[in-house]
Amino acid sequence: MSHNNIATLFTEREAERYGLHTRHLNEQMVRVLKTIGYDVGFRSGRGQYLYDRDGDRYLDLLSGFGVFAIGRNHPDLRDTLKTVLDSDLPNLVQMDVSALAGMLAERLLRRVPYLDKVFFTNSGTETVEAALKFARSATGRPGIVYCGHAFHGLSYGALSLNGDGIFRDGFGPLLPDCVEIPFNDLGALENALASRQVAAFVVEPIQGKGVNLPEDGYLQGVQELCRKFGTLFVADEIQTGIGRTGRFLAVEHWGVEPDMVLLAKSLSGGHVPVGAVLTRKWVFDKVFSRMDRAVVHGSTFAKNDLAMAAGLAMLDVIEDERLIENAATMGERLVEAFQDMARRYELVKAVRGKGLMIGVEFGAPQSFKLKMAWNALEAMNSGLFCQLITIPLFKDHKILSQVAGHGIHTIKLLPPLIISDEDCQWIESAFDAAIADAHRVPGAIWSLGKTLADHAIKARASG
Numbered sequence: 046m047s048h049n050n051i052a053t054l055f056t057e058r059e060a061e062r063y064g065l066h067t068r069h070l071n072e073q074m075v076r077v078l079k080t081i082g083y084d085v086g087f088r089s090g091r092g093q094y095l096y097d098r099d100g101d102r103y104l105d106l107l108s109g110f111g112v113f114a115i116g117r118n119h120p121d122l123r124d125t126l127k128t129v130l131d132s133d134l135p136n137l138v139q140m141d142v143s144a145l146a147g148m149l150a151e152r153l154l155r156r157v158p159y160l161d162k163v164f165f166t167n168s169g170t171e172t173v174e175a176a177l178k179f180a181r182s183a184t185g186r187p188g189i190v191y192c193g194h195a196f197h198g199l200s201y202g203a204l205s206l207n208g209d210g211i212f213r214d215g216f217g218p219l220l221p222d223c224v225e226i227p228f229n230d231l232g233a234l235e236n237a238l239a240s241r242q243v244a245a246f247v248v249e250p251i252q253g254k255g256v257n258l259p260e261d262g263y264l265q266g267v268q269e270l271c272r273k274f275g276t277l278f279v280a281d282e283i284q285t286g287i288g289r290t291g292r293f294l295a296v297e298h299w300g301v302e303p304d305m306v307l308l309a310k311s312l313s314g315g316h317v318p319v320g321a322v323l324t325r326k327w328v329f330d331k332v333f334s335r336m337d338r339a340v341v342h343g344s345t346f347a348k349n350d351l352a353m354a355a356g357l358a359m360l361d362v363i364e365d366e367r368l369i370e371n372a373a374t375m376g377e378r379l380v381e382a383f384q385d386m387a388r389r390y391e392l393v394k395a396v397r398g399k400g401l402m403i404g405v406e407f408g409a410p411q412s413f414k415l416k417m418a419w420n421a422l423e424a425m426n427s428g429l430f431c432q433l434i435t436i437p438l439f440k441d442h443k444i445l446s447q448v449a450g451h452g453i454h455t456i457k458l459l460p461p462l463i464i465s466d467e468d469c470q471w472i473e474s475a476f477d478a479a480i481a482d483a484h485r486v487p488g489a490i491w492s493l494g495k496t497l498a499d500h501a502i503k504a505r506a507s508g
């Protein structure tokens with residue numbers, strides 16, 4: 046069998062994917078997909094759309110957890126990657142410095158002029174690890190402060206800053222001297238920093254888990270307190286950065302200038318892993334302080350030509366197609382539409398978002414029959430309700446979406462930044478129909494809830 050043509054190989058064997066994963070990879074993931082009916086066998090992806098084995102088109106509101114900001118398989122990105130492979134570039138010489146990395150760093154810093162240096166990595170979590178090491182090294186302090194519900198990645202340093210038990214349980218002990226405080230609580234931050242032993246406060250400007258927005262004045266207060274106590278203000282923009290919220294960085298909405306900005310996910314357009322720490326010169330100079338410390342932190346594949354070239358191409362696409370502006374416009378339209386639904390449907394409690402990072406929160410209804418159904422489901426499995434919306438969205442309306450975290454009632458929209466008015470229309474009518482169905486008791490949606498809860502109970506009992 047020739048492995049030369051990966052497209053032929055994919056066509057020949059893609060139907061075996063679930064069996065292969067059950068045998069050789071994560072069997073639980075296959076069980077999840079089959080239980081919720083997501084095992085449709087996606088065969089291709091273009092832009093904001095995915096196509097399944099029957100040729101049905103889906104609108105992707107997940108964008109690979111936020112990596113496909115410019116959509117899947119963008120022709121400019123594809124051409125750039127092909128060009129790199131066709132150009133015999135001197136990739137990863139290691140005892141040289143990368144020309145493409147220099148150019149990408151220059152481009153990024155032009156967008157964030159108060160920072161001076163870039164350190165490239167291969168993923169989000171690796172970017173967080175670098176920031177933690179840099180912060181400790183630069184300040185000579187051990188402490189790290191982070192927020193409840195924070196998500197910064199799942200390697201040990203980043204996991205030590207995770208604000209949700211489910212990710213941490215069973216993996217301890219974690220990094221010492223990491224302290225959790227509530228998001229949006231400046232008093233708690235002041236108490237945590239007052240010892241002057243804290244190297245960094247690491248915070249997502251908009252939290253991904255739950256789509257929690259900072260209150261007015263919060264990030265300005267964070268900046269002031271960090272400066273007052275000599276703590277580095279680290280903005281994890283791995284999900285919010287590069288246009289997602291309708292600005293290049295989310296922190297621009299609140300006019301603050303962190304000491305470090307962390308990027309990853311969409312930075313390379315999604316097809317090549319990448320990450321970047323943007324930071325101040327003095328921080329960098331403390332870490333890479335002498336010639337014999339020139340490689341004191343690094344990673345073999347960081348700054349590889351495919352990632353760096355993809356980063357340059359991604360920034361071109363963002364600018365050429367005015368995608369930051371599009372994210373702002375489409376996001377505003379969607380938030381308005383969801384706010385209208387919140388007025389019309391008692392199950393919709395709140396709508397939060399900036400640009401194309403939007404959370405739709407559901408909550409206990411008032412009317413008697415609906416409240417009984419809600420309470421019964423909550424008693425069986427808290428947080429399951431959102432699946433009663435996302436499953437019909439997928440099955441009946443061909444929309445791929447996600448619940449914004451464990452045990453919470455918020456559905457998150459994180460579509461590619463290229464979505465059009467037509468796509469927004471699709472989203473609005475699909476959500477409207479699925480939410481309207483959820484208000485019918487008894488009805489198909491609540492029967493689905495009972496089935497899912499029974500499944501979950503059985504799975505727990507057997508496993």
Ligand SMILES: Cc1ncc(COP(=O)(O)O)c(C=O)c1O
Nearest residue numbers: 168169170196197198253283284
């Ligand atoms: C804000 C934030 N930080 C860090 C990460 C970790 O990135 P990665 O999955 O590439 O390690 C994520 C991923 O979801 C994220 O949303």
